[in-house]
Amino acid sequence: QSALTQPPSASGSPGQAVTISCTGTSGDVGGYDYVSWYQHHPGKAPKLLIYEVIKRPSGVPDRFSGSKSGNTASLTVSGLQAEDEADYYCAAYAGSNSFLFFGGGTKLTVL
Amino acid sequence: EMQFVESGGDLVQPGGSLRLSCAASGFTFSNYWMTWVRQAPGKGLEWVANIGASEMFYLDSVKGRFTISRDNVKNSLYLQMNNLRVEDTAVYYCARTRPGLTMDGWGKGTTVIVSS
Numbered sequence: 374q375s376a377l378t379q380p381p382s383a384s385g386s387p388g389q390a391v392t393i394s395c396t397g398t399s400g401d402v403g404g405y406d407y408v409s410w411y412q413h414h415p416g417k418a419p420k421l422l423i424y425e426v427i428k429r430p431s432g433v434p435d436r437f438s439g440s441k442s443g444n445t446a447s448l449t450v451s452g453l454q455a456e457d458e459a460d461y462y463c464a465a466y467a468g469s470n471s472f473l474f475f476g477g478g479t480k481l482t483v484l
Numbered sequence: 485e486m487q488f489v490e491s492g493g494d495l496v497q498p499g500g501s502l503r504l505s506c507a508a509s510g511f512t513f514s515n516y517w518m519t520w521v522r523q524a525p526g527k528g529l530e531w532v533a534n535i536g537a538s539e540m541f542y543l544d545s546v547k548g549r550f551t552i553s554r555d556n557v558k559n560s561l562y563l564q565m566n567n568l569r570v571e572d573t574a575v576y577y578c579a580r581t582r583p584g585l586t587m588d589g590w591g592k593g594t595t596v597i598v599s600s
Contacts, residue, residue: 405584406584407586409584409585409586409587411529411587413529416592417592418577418591419590420590421587421588424586430588464531464585464587466585475530476528477527478529
């Protein structure tokens with residue numbers, strides 16, 4: 374079972390937009406519309422930001438958006454705020470044999 | 485508001501056993517799949533196991549050593565971990581799970597350290 378590929382770090386200034394990529398294969402990211410994104414502040418519970426590629430749970434600001442093209446999914450954080458500084462993980466369903474892969478995580482720094 | 489409280493993490497020697505628990509509240513527990521996810525020190529998240537009404541699925545490296553179970557009366561999820569290895573050292577999280585393994589509610593985790 375292999376992790377999805379994310380950049381280890383990303384950064385932006387307050388108010389700017391940042392996009393984090395998540396690359397998998399046709400067996401996971403590209404094969405199903407079950408890509409989700411999670412925000413994790415160390416020591417706290419991870420939080421669901423995006424599910425089924427583009428959907429936002431209630432309560433998640435519309436500054437967070439998701440997309441997918443082929444085997445690569447992306448999370449865009451617009452209007453960066455200090456509290457967005459956290460680790461971000463993508464996850465993708467990989468079918469009934471492999472189930473779920475996570476990305477390695479991206480540490481987002483707000484400059 | 486859904487809540488999850490994990491417990492049972494400890495320091496254990498290689499080859500030892502632990503049972504993790506996750507107490508859930510704020511939703512109808514029996515209606516949802518549940519998942520255990522772990523994070524080793526300095527590493528990313530890793531799916532470990534999940535359970536539906538009667539189906540259970542496991543990460544290859546824990547098959548035969550870990551058993552996931554649930555008690556819908558006590559609204560609790562469990563992970564019995566046997567023959568623990570150093571590489572099982574991690575924070576273990578429980579999460580409510582929707583179709584496509586979307587995890588929409590998580591606990592803060594419980595720490596397992598496997599070391600001699």
